[in-house]
Amino acid sequence: MSWRDRLPKVAGRLILDEPLGPFTWLRVGGPAEVIFMPADEGDLAGFLAALDPGVPLIAIGVGSNLLVRDGGVEGVVVRLGRAFAGVARQGESGMSAGAAALDSALAKAAAAEGLTGLEFYAGIPGTVGGAVAMNAGCYGAETREVCVRAFGLDRRGRAVTCEDPGGFGYRHGWGSEEGVVVTRAEFQGRPDELAAIASRMAEITDRRGETQPIREKTGGSTFKNPPGQSSWKLVDAAGWRGKLFRASGGGAMFSPLHANFLINPGEATAADLEGLGEAVRADVKARLGVELEWEIKRIGRVG
Numbered sequence: 001m002s003w004r005d006r007l008p009k010v011a012g013r014l015i016l017d018e019p020l021g022p023f024t025w026l027r028v029g030g031p032a033e034v035i036f037m038p039a040d041e042g043d044l045a046g047f048l049a050a051l052d053p054g055v056p057l058i059a060i061g062v063g064s065n066l067l068v069r070d071g072g073v074e075g076v077v078v079r080l081g082r083a084f085a086g087v088a089r090q091g092e093s094g095m096s097a098g099a100a101a102l103d104s105a106l107a108k109a110a111a112a113e114g115l116t117g118l119e120f121y122a123g124i125p126g127t128v129g130g131a132v133a134m135n136a137g138c139y140g141a142e143t144r145e146v147c148v149r150a151f152g153l154d155r156r157g158r159a160v161t162c163e164d165p166g167g168f169g170y171r172h173g174w175g176s177e178e179g180v181v182v183t184r185a186e187f188q189g190r191p192d193e194l195a196a197i198a199s200r201m202a203e204i205t206d207r208r209g210e211t212q213p214i215r216e217k218t219g220g221s222t223f224k225n226p227p228g229q230s231s232w233k234l235v236d237a238a239g240w241r242g243k244l245f246r247a248s249g250g251g252a253m254f255s256p257l258h259a260n261f262l263i264n265p266g267e268a269t270a271a272d273l274e275g276l277g278e279a280v281r282a283d284v285k286a287r288l289g290v291e292l293e294w295e296i297k298r299i300g301r302v303g
Contacts, residue, residue: 004034008050011039012081020068020300023060023079025125026219026262028270029068030303032077040083041153041183048181049157051076057155058299059181061100061127065134065220067296070270070303078181080129089113093189094148099129099182103136106187111197115189117146119197123204125220129182133175134297135168139204144168146187152180171224171295213255217264222254222277223292232260234290238283240276247275254280262296274298 007014015035021027038044051057056075060066084100087109095115097106106128107121120141121131130136131143132150147165152175154160162174165185175182208214223231235241235254242256250267253276254260262273281292 003052003055006052007034008047010036010047011043013037020060020063020073020077024063024066024068024219025217026063026067026264026268026270026273027217028070028264028268028273030070030072030270030300032073032075034076036076036078037081038078038083044078044080044181044183045153045157045159047157048153048155051155053155057181058176059099059129059133061130062102062125064125065130065296067219067270067273067298069274069298069300071301072303073300080181080183084129084183090186093191095187095189096184097128097187098184099127099132099152101128102126103128103131107201110187110189111194111201113189114191114194114197116192116197116200117189118187119200119204122201123208125214128185129175132162132165132173132182132185133177134171134295135165135173136171139207142168143173146189148186148188150174150182150185152182152184155179211258213257213261213263216255216261217268218255218261219273219296221260221295222262223260223281224295226290226292229290230260231292232258234284234288234292235259235280238280238287240280240283245272245276245279247271252276269303270300271303 017031019031020029059078080100084098087097087101090096103121103124110118123138135143150162236259241259244251248271249269252268252272255263
């Protein structure tokens with residue numbers, strides 16, 4: 001009898017052998033052995049408490065910065081839904097948001113409350129849980145500057161709290177790598193005029209639309225920025241902007257619009273996308289002497 005035959009009863013959904021490609025922006029990847037969509041936090045806690053601790057487990061959001069390999073993912077993939085997507089005012093100038101809430105929804109809700117400081121989330125196409133897990137940021141602002149507390153469940157289903165988001169590192173926060181499923185986070189804003197907040201949000205949204213391939217199948221920023229440098233400039237200098245790379249499928253490329261955005265122009269496989277990333281890393285290292293690090297999270301088995 002396998003571990004899948006001993007899965008606990010849940011109020012939410014358990015799906016076996018479901019392809020993960022449709023759950024990601026890049027639209028590639030093999031199946032998860034199990035996908036769990038909990039009905040609420042109690043359902044998630046009970047599942048985690050009963051699950052064999054030796055079974056691999058990872059939580060995903062909307063898959064905007066995720067590459068699932070063609071061989072699929074071992075263990076359980078947790079995907080939080082509507083019960084974890086609420087956003088509300090908290091206190092005089094704070095906001096509380098569930099892990100499944102879109103970053104843009106947090107930005108809009110804060111703006112409607114007349115709170116500034118969270119506008120940059122309008123430019124991040126992920127969820128609050130993902131923002132906490134990777135200390136997401138853009139246009140000079142990061143999650144660690146505005147997140148004051150995060151909440152989650154550990155592998156035994158026990159409630160845990162991160163009290164020091166300010167200590168997050170560059171593109172590293174608190175989440176699956178610490179054995180935690182993030183469920184909610186609290187943020188601090190500052191009162192400001194509604195018109196001024198709306199203007200800043202519009203500027204961020206317009207800038208993103210003009211400089212990023214938001215209508216493509218993309219994984220967002222592919223590589224972290226090396227200290228004092230921009231990854232897109234390094235990829236561009238090595239000649240990879242818009243250059244098609246094919247490992248096994250329809251091919252992948254770095255966007256002609258933004259050279260640090262990996263895109264699936266049609267029928268790419270995960271092998272195409274990861275192969276291109278590795279080829280670019282090797283070429284930039286050889287030509288320019290700079291070691292690029294992946295920002296896109298890659299999970300699963302090679303097909």
